[in-house]
Amino acid sequence: MHEFSLVESIVDSLLTMQQDAGWRRIVQVQLRVGVLRQVFPDILSFAFETVTRGTPLEGTKLVVEEVPLAFRCLDCGTTWGDEGGTCPCCGSIQRETLAGMELIIQSLEVEEPPS
């Protein structure tokens, strides 16, 4: 149930941002979530709806973009995806993870107060 912990963090951040920027409403939140993070988008959306009920974020839409895995070989520079393993080019075990671990609030669609 770590989706609820994540949602609490997201909601705290969003409420702070909204207060600081003076937006009238946050219409939509775009998240980027790496496939390795074991976050279930449906549970995340359910948790978001539950936690935001009765707050200024009630009705805000949550959009989750899944980020696939990507590795880069530290020896030969080859990049590859799927679930990891050794470098498909040179067989090296020295690799860095380029993508797949994200847990990011990417962007917001906000309604500004009338000027």
Added chain:
Amino acid sequence: MNKIVTIQQSIMAEDEKFADAIRADNGKRGLLMVNLIGSPGCGKTTLLEKTAEARRLSFAVIEGDLATSRDAERLAKHDIPVVQVNTHGGCHLEANVVQKAMEALPLDTLDVLFVENVGNLVCPAEFDLGEDFKVALLSTPEGADKPLKYPYLFTSSEVILLTKADLLPYLNFDMDMFTRDVAHLNPSAKTVHVDSLSGRGLDEWLAILEERVREKKAHAL
């Protein structure tokens, strides 16, 4: 008028601040911090008891459990400083809780600070506590398919301990699958087969810790 605002901020930004502060403090102190993660009953507390009996390292433990202080009582018998944190249903520890628990420990006298996380292969792996590295524990009765089923833990751990290795003759544990999957998920991980009760593998486990303690202390100066 609606507009799009780019944020690109980590969801766990608040908690990461606590984790970064812990890491910076331990860096100055030269204190190695290790986050132990595995299922309930996989042998986390027993491993710590045996690590204490070896008397090769001075360490303390932050114990995360849903309820009871049983694990803390077991460790206190070995004269290990322990702080018990009850999460009351929470499935993992978070850095702000760990930072508070650390205040009660004699950090300047230690080689290693272990966090024994709540028994669970999922959520504890997600939360950075400010540790130097994670250790994934898998006991042989749980089955060889677990690394691929819980890939985040096994990808993000520097050390993987296969515990209860003495039970292998009685189980249909598929060692080829385990070895292949771990190599696939995390080719540079150190994997050690451990049987805490007989002491098999403990020397290798302690040697890994001792090497990292030396590195950590060297960098502190």
